[in-house]
Amino acid sequence: MQNTKPAIPSARPSRSRDFKVLPRDPISVGSKFLPFHTPEIGTEEIQSVVETLQSGWLTTGQKVKRFETDFARYIGCQHAVAVNSGTAALHLALDAVGVQEGDEVIVPTMTFTATAEVVLYFKAKPVLVDCEPDTFNIDPLDIERKITAKTKAIIPVHMAGQSCNMDRIMEIARRHKLKVIEDAAHALPSRFNGKMIGTIGDVTCFSFYVTKPIATGEGGMAVTDNLEWAERMRVMSLHGISKDAWKRYTNEGSWFYEVQFPGFKYNLTDIAAALGIEQLKKCDRFWQARKQIAAAYDEGFAAVPEIQRPVCAAYSQHAWHLYVIQLETERLRINRAEFITALKNQGIGTSVHFIPLHLHPYYRDTFDYKPDDFPNATAAYDRIISLPIYPKMTADDISRVIDAVQSIVLEYRR
Numbered sequence: 001m002q003n004t005k006p007a008i009p010s011a012r013p014s015r016s017r018d019f020k021v022l023p024r025d026p027i028s029v030g031s032k033f034l035p036f037h038t039p040e041i042g043t044e045e046i047q048s049v050v051e052t053l054q055s056g057w058l059t060t061g062q063k064v065k066r067f068e069t070d071f072a073r074y075i076g077c078q079h080a081v082a083v084n085s086g087t088a089a090l091h092l093a094l095d096a097v098g099v100q101e102g103d104e105v106i107v108p109t110m111t112f113t114a115t116a117e118v119v120l121y122f123k124a125k126p127v128l129v130d131c132e133p134d135t136f137n138i139d140p141l142d143i144e145r146k147i148t149a150k151t152k153a154i155i156p157v158h159m160a161g162q163s164c165n166m167d168r169i170m171e172i173a174r175r176h177k178l179k180v181i182e183d184a185a186h187a188l189p190s191r192f193n194g195k196m197i198g199t200i201g202d203v204t205c206f207s208f209y210v211t212k213p214i215a216t217g218e219g220g221m222a223v224t225d226n227l228e229w230a231e232r233m234r235v236m237s238l239h240g241i242s243k244d245a246w247k248r249y250t251n252e253g254s255w256f257y258e259v260q261f262p263g264f265k266y267n268l269t270d271i272a273a274a275l276g277i278e279q280l281k282k283c284d285r286f287w288q289a290r291k292q293i294a295a296a297y298d299e300g301f302a303a304v305p306e307i308q309r310p311v312c313a314a315y316s317q318h319a320w321h322l323y324v325i326q327l328e329t330e331r332l333r334i335n336r337a338e339f340i341t342a343l344k345n346q347g348i349g350t351s352v353h354f355i356p357l358h359l360h361p362y363y364r365d366t367f368d369y370k371p372d373d374f375p376n377a378t379a380a381y382d383r384i385i386s387l388p389i390y391p392k393m394t395a396d397d398i399s400r401v402i403d404a405v406q407s408i409v410l411e412y413r414r
């Protein structure tokens with residue numbers, strides 16, 4: 001191998017001189033596989049769940065109410081509606097703002113299918129938009145290009161936990177009379193120009209899926225300052241039954257209820273809320289831990305020209321839900337998929353966020369999308385890898401990731 005490039009300094013000064021390629025087989029390294037993610041569940045969460053189980057109230061009840069109140073206070077918004085997934089929150093949000101059959105909803109191609117799938121629930125059309133080449137957030141210029149007379153709403157996704165440019169998106173939305181439903185599955189806690197994500201758009205949706213900044217296994221929250229939408233989401237989350245249907249088995253409740261709309265079964269359980277209440281208390285600590293890992297990665301890859309680090313916009317307080325590196329593949333003799341395999345061989349779990357929607361068979365074939373329709377997302381897809389970033393990681397874990405990335409670059413650089 002031609003090696004005219006400067007040597008990569010190790011993340012740990014003590015190893016800077018004996019920097020070497022690690023053995024390939026993780027078992028022979030003797031260290032365990034480092035998963036892409038594991039949630040941090042402490043005794044507080046376990047205790048809280050046990051108490052809930054002992055209380056006999058397992059489904060939606062006081063714990064859910066408490067989780068909603070705590071969450072609204074944390075975000076600084078008026079209303080929080082707890083549901084059983086982030087996808088459910090997005091679905092209810094679109095329903096609340098009045099999306100209907102035949103409407104178009106603007107969705108970034110660089111996202112998880114849930115963001116676009118919920119649009120299809122209404123027989124509306126998800127209109128995909130390219131991402132910015134650096135932040136991977138939805139490109140406001142491409143939003144403008146895709147707006148038609150049928151457009152009803154925009155769903156910006158705060159990719160990896162970095163807020164979109166909400167001033168530009170809100171300005172476009174208001175000018176065209178569109179609703180803004182923020183997909184904040186990654187964005188807890190994130191800020192745009194100091195404003196908490198959850199206080200800007202019309203409705204903002206969070207996810208508590210196991211890999212997310214706080215986890216309840218499955219769960220989600222829709223937040224808004226609009227009382228009417230909050231009530232609609234609450235009613236629709238529980239079969240479209242009249243207000244506070246969940247109380248009908250309590251002292252305060254009544255046997256009588258009325259079905260007002262054909263709703264959904266999206267309510268969160270008290271068991272999940274018991275987890276959520278305790279996780280939320282740790283949200284800032286988790287964020288600080290992720291921030292430190294991101295800083296360590298930034299430092300570890302600073303002198304590795306083959307690795308492009310995440311670009312942080314000045315207006316964003318990044319939640320660091322994900323740390324997405326971009327490979328300068330033209331400088332390497334392996335491609336992104338092979339790089340992931342090489343990391344796996346060194347015992348490091350990774351992921352890819354995201355396989356852009358336009359490359360998936362369903363969206364490609366149904367809407368006839370071509371890779372060139374979304375040049376930034378298509379180009380990014382071949383280069384991105386999400387590295388492990390979660391509070392449970394030890395200093396050794398972080399160093400292992402940095403060393404593994406560096407060693408693979410050294411082995412395969414052109």
Ligand SMILES: Cc1ncc(COP(=O)(O)O)c(C=O)c1O
Pocket residue numbers: 085086087088111112114115157183185186206207208209218219220
């Ligand atoms: C950007 C984005 N939106 C929505 C979702 C859906 O969240 P949930 O799994 O809680 O339904 C996810 C989950 O991975 C996501 O990453």
